[in-house]
Amino acid sequence: MSNLPETTTISYLHPQGSFNLADHGVPTGREEFWRFTPVEKLTDFFDENNVQGSLPIHCVGLGALGSGTSLPTLGKGQVPRGTVLKPVDRTSAIAATTADASYLLIDSEVAEPIRLTIQGDDNQVLTANHLVIEAKPLSRATVILQYGGRARHIGNVEILVGDGAHLTVVSIQDWERGSVHLGQHEALVNKDSVYRHIVVTLGGDLVRIQNNVSYASQGGDAELLGVYFAEAGQHLEHRLFVDHNHPKGVSHVNYRGALQGEKATSVWVGDVLIRPAAQGIETYEANKNLVLTDGCRAEAVPNLEIETGNIVGAGHSASTGRFDEEQLFYLQSRGVDEAEARRLVVRGFFTTVLNKIGVEDVETLLMDKIDTELGFGSETGLDKEEK
Amino acid sequence: MTDRELKITDLHVDVETETGPKSILKGVNLTIKPGEVHAIMGPNGSGKSTLAYSIAGHPKYTITSGSVLLDGVELTTLKVDERAKAGLFLAMQYPVEVPGVSVSNFLRTAKTAIDGEAPPLRSWVKKVNESLAQMQLDDEFASRSVNEGFSGGEKKRNEIVQLELLNPKYAILDETDSGLDIDALRVVSEGVNRYASQGDRGVLLITHYTRILKYIHPDFVHVFVDGHVVEEGDASLADSLEETGYEKYLS
Numbered sequence: 001m002s003n004l005p006e007t008t009t010i011s012y013l014h015p016q017g018s019f020n021l022a023d024h025g026v027p028t029g030r031e032e033f034w035r036f037t038p039v040e041k042l043t044d045f046f047d048e049n050n051v052q053g054s055l056p057i058h059c060v061g062l063g064a065l066g067s068g069t070s071l072p073t074l075g076k077g078q079v080p081r082g083t084v085l086k087p088v089d090r091t092s093a094i095a096a097t098t099a100d101a102s103y104l105l106i107d108s109e110v111a112e113p114i115r116l117t118i119q120g121d122d123n124q125v126l127t128a129n130h131l132v133i134e135a136k137p138l139s140r141a142t143v144i145l146q147y148g149g150r151a152r153h154i155g156n157v158e159i160l161v162g163d164g165a166h167l168t169v170v171s172i173q174d175w176e177r178g179s180v181h182l183g184q185h186e187a188l189v190n191k192d193s194v195y196r197h198i199v200v201t202l203g204g205d206l207v208r209i210q211n212n213v214s215y216a217s218q219g220g221d222a223e224l225l226g227v228y229f230a231e232a233g234q235h236l237e238h239r240l241f242v243d244h245n246h247p248k249g250v251s252h253v254n255y256r257g258a259l260q261g262e263k264a265t266s267v268w269v270g271d272v273l274i275r276p277a278a279q280g281i282e283t284y285e286a287n288k289n290l291v292l293t294d295g296c297r298a299e300a301v302p303n304l305e306i307e308t309g310n311i312v313g314a315g316h317s318a319s320t321g322r323f324d325e326e327q328l329f330y331l332q333s334r335g336v337d338e339a340e341a342r343r344l345v346v347r348g349f350f351t352t353v354l355n356k357i358g359v360e361d362v363e364t365l366l367m368d369k370i371d372t373e374l375g376f377g378s379e380t381g382l383d384k385e386e387k
Numbered sequence: 388m389t390d391r392e393l394k395i396t397d398l399h400v401d402v403e404t405e406t407g408p409k410s411i412l413k414g415v416n417l418t419i420k421p422g423e424v425h426a427i428m429g430p431n432g433s434g435k436s437t438l439a440y441s442i443a444g445h446p447k448y449t450i451t452s453g454s455v456l457l458d459g460v461e462l463t464t465l466k467v468d469e470r471a472k473a474g475l476f477l478a479m480q481y482p483v484e485v486p487g488v489s490v491s492n493f494l495r496t497a498k499t500a501i502d503g504e505a506p507p508l509r510s511w512v513k514k515v516n517e518s519l520a521q522m523q524l525d526d527e528f529a530s531r532s533v534n535e536g537f538s539g540g541e542k543k544r545n546e547i548v549q550l551e552l553l554n555p556k557y558a559i560l561d562e563t564d565s566g567l568d569i570d571a572l573r574v575v576s577e578g579v580n581r582y583a584s585q586g587d588r589g590v591l592l593i594t595h596y597t598r599i600l601k602y603i604h605p606d607f608v609h610v611f612v613d614g615h616v617v618e619e620g621d622a623s624l625a626d627s628l629e630e631t632g633y634e635k636y637l638s
Binding site: 330335341 | 443444445446466467468470471472476477479482483484485486487488492493496497500501532549553
């Protein structure tokens with residue numbers, strides 16, 4: 001039996017995957033899939049002739065990992081490249097057909113996080129990367145992708161999680177302003193494996209991550225977490241698609257974002273498809289947004305497509321709330337000044353998801369971002385000892 | 388030299404409603420001296436909580452005239468946190484949930500803000516744990532998010548933990564007895580009595596039942612109706628209220 005998921009997705013909400021560019025029209029913005037995205041700012045992304053190479057992927061600390069990992073390239077058609085990620089839009093199809101894909105193979109238990117930095121220095125040209133991460137059966141690792149600098153970039157990440165493997169992929173979008181990043185992440189979760197995907201989006205003018213998961217067998221566990229902070233003029237978009245195509249899988253989605261400033265925009269679209277075969281699965285997706293000022297816009301769209309009722313549970317929630325003045329009053333009535341009270345509340349808002357993430361880099365980055373956005377210096381000392 | 392007292396003089400307060408400002412407090416006069424326990428009693432809707440919240444500076448209420456002096460410092464022009472730093476504390480009837488902020492972080496942040504410097508870590512942790520234990524809250528309580536998922540009793544006990552640790556000059560307790568079972572009422576009352584027994588702190592206890600006054604003995608009782616004090620007396624006034632109710636004040 002093939003290890004691949006069913007090739008035709010019968011979702012009504014999620015596009016069919018295809019490597020053929022001709023199958024993906026140039027978006028107009030009227031498509032359901034693109035309706036929240038300012039496509040007029042992306043015209044260069046839709047023409048494959050604009051791609052001028054890829055961004056270098058720099059491995060930090062890889063030498064210390066010994067023989068457990070290596071980072072060669074995979075040519076077109078060289079498996080496992082192309083076995084997991086089926087491009088669902090034109091930009092992803094462009095990146096998926098670039099000459100060389102980087103290949104991170106994990107075949108053992110790796111204690112320290114593997115850090116891959118993808119750094120741009122030019123936001124006048126379009127670059128495209130295709131990265132394949134394969135966690136062999138029973139391996140364990142955390143991979144941190146750190147995107148930064150200036151770029152116009154398409155970054156695909158194709159992730160194969162082998163039987164019984166535990167893989168955590170953290171993708172940090174910490175671009176300088178003026179950068180644009182589109183990407184499709186797609187994972188195939190094998191039997192009894194645990195896959196955790198964590199998105200942290202803080203920088204860039206426009207970031208749009210399409211994050212897909214499907215299952216190769218029963219008993220896979222996927223946890224998709226995300227935090228983001230949109231400031232004035234930023235468009236941060238996260239789209240998730242979980243395809244429950246096998247029995248007894250689990251998926252939990254939990255994204256939280258804060259918005260502050262004129263035209264700060266966040267988009268969260270969570271689709272979960274439960275196919276007739278997906279008996280006994282369990283899924284829950286949640287998105288929560290905290291709007292700190294006027295002029296922000298947070299879109300939150302949870303979708304469930306349920307084709308079997310014989311499941312453990314399926315649910316979703318999405319909410320967008322303004323800053324709670326009663327919380328401010330309560331803290332201030334204890335002597336805490338308004339700025340510090342705001343910081344406590346915003347930090348607290350993210351705590352639920354941060355505690356689940358449990359990766360120190362992520363916490364530090366996010367807390368620094370909050371402090372910067374709320375007008376604090378990075379060094380305050382007050383919250384350091386809370387461990 | 389200014390007098391040490393919390394002095395409320397001819398306080399008028401409006402609340403914003405859909406149909407415009409509505410007058411709630413209509414000239415409140417009340418003076419609380421250090422070492423005194425005052426009880427304000429009155430029927431629902433008489434403006435007791437408005438008095439508490441407007442002194443603390445809740446943005447919903449507008450002080451249209453009058454004055455609140457805390458040891459000579461005019462509170463009504465200060466920000467909410469400045470009033471707390473001046474020595475005021477309000478134990479709330481409905482303490483607010485602050486998700487993701489632990490009780491211990493909250494207490495330390497508040498203590499640091501009030502004192503202007505961080506408390507010495509070791510003795511502070513010990514003090515917090517002692518205070519929690521006295522309120523019959525376990526150590527684990529400190530790692531929970533402030534008021535999130537707390538029972539009614541836990542919320543009120545958490546307010547008294549703050550009262551003891553922040554140790555303000557004057558404390559207003561807004562219906563701290565509401566929603567408490569008999570054991571929790573005793574624990575909370577003991578906490579308030581410990582605070583009051585320092586001898587130089589002022590307590591303003593707002594309630595509409597006499598139940599809590601069996602545990603906390605007021606020096607003065609004020610009957611509050613329609614936005615102002617209509618009668619004053621000693622603890623025996625509370626007893627006669629128990630007999631007659633508020634009816635005779637409502638005409």
